[in-house]
Amino acid sequence: MAGTITFDRVGVRFGDHDALRDVTITLTQARIGIIGLNGSGKSTFARMLNALVLPGAGEVRVHGINPSAEAARVRQIAGFVFANPDAQIIMPTVAEDVAFSLRGRGVPKAEIAARVAAELEVFGLSALADAPAHELSGGQKQLLALCAVLITRPDLVIADEPTALLDARNRRLIIDHLFSERVPQLVLVTHDLDLAARCDVVLRFEDGRLLEHGDPAEIITRYSEAYA
Numbered sequence: 188m189a190g191t192i193t194f195d196r197v198g199v200r201f202g203d204h205d206a207l208r209d210v211t212i213t214l215t216q217a218r219i220g221i222i223g224l225n226g227s228g229k230s231t232f233a234r235m236l237n238a239l240v241l242p243g244a245g246e247v248r249v250h251g252i253n254p255s256a257e258a259a260r261v262r263q264i265a266g267f268v269f270a271n272p273d274a275q276i277i278m279p280t281v282a283e284d285v286a287f288s289l290r291g292r293g294v295p296k297a298e299i300a301a302r303v304a305a306e307l308e309v310f311g312l313s314a315l316a317d318a319p320a321h322e323l324s325g326g327q328k329q330l331l332a333l334c335a336v337l338i339t340r341p342d343l344v345i346a347d348e349p350t351a352l353l354d355a356r357n358r359r360l361i362i363d364h365l366f367s368e369r370v371p372q373l374v375l376v377t378h379d380l381d382l383a384a385r386c387d388v389v390l391r392f393e394d395g396r397l398l399e400h401g402d403p404a405e406i407i408t409r410y411s412e413a414y415a
């Protein structure tokens with residue numbers, strides 16, 4: 188089930204630049220799309236959900252957790268998928284990288300190997316279990332990155348343009364996983380408006396402000412018309 192995400196008058200400043208200004212919203216939907224022009228604040232908003240960026244003003248709550256106070260705890264329930272999977276592949280081999288995600292989560296050692304094997308199977312990566320992770324193709328790396336997130340059984344997945352570097356087949360695979368029931372709640376930053384249209388709600392950012400949010404079709408139509 189989707190949890191509650193709240194932003195209360197949130198601002199983020201980098202140097203003398205406001206990346207986000209006075210963002211207030213409560214979200215309870217399962218599929219949340221984020222759209223807006225380059226530099227409008229989408230990634231900053233998404234990164235705040237698992238304490239990669241902390242508010243300079245206001246307060247964020249993710250399923251009752253304040254990321255500013257409990258970064259480690261929010262990362263236990265919220266997994267992040269980046270556009271570039273190289274940013275999150277940590278261990279030398281595919282199986283080790285997926286197993287690494289389970290560290291510090293109280294999973295009995297005896298259970299880890301079986302869970303990793305099962306998860307690799309789901310993602311079609313079993314044959315690559317012992318392969319060096321950095322030698323995978325871009326698409327395989329993104330599947331690995333998502334596999335390493337989903338094995339933790341997250342309550343929330345935040346994906347920042349997760350299909351930007353992928354071909355059509357891998358794009359489809361990643362999207363199918365993200366929109367599957369294994370992801371109870373998804374925050375998806377995307378320039379792909381067809382993908383945003385599949386969400387339950389869409390937030391549109393402009394120049395660091397949450398310009399509007401609501402019904403995906405309406406928000407997307409206005410956004411498309413503004414830049415046609």
Ligand SMILES: Nc1ncnc2c1ncn2[C@@H]1O[C@H](COP(=O)(O)OP(=O)(O)OP(=O)(O)O)[C@@H](O)[C@H]1O
Nearest residue numbers: 201204205206223224225226227228229230231232
């Ligand atoms: N770590 C940082 N240091 C300095 N400025 C930053 C940092 N992160 C973001 N910014 C700035 O904050 C603003 C918002 O950036 P953000 O990455 O949130 O935009 P975005 O909507 O995700 O853009 P894009 O579609 O290009 O990914 C931009 O002006 C950006 O240059």
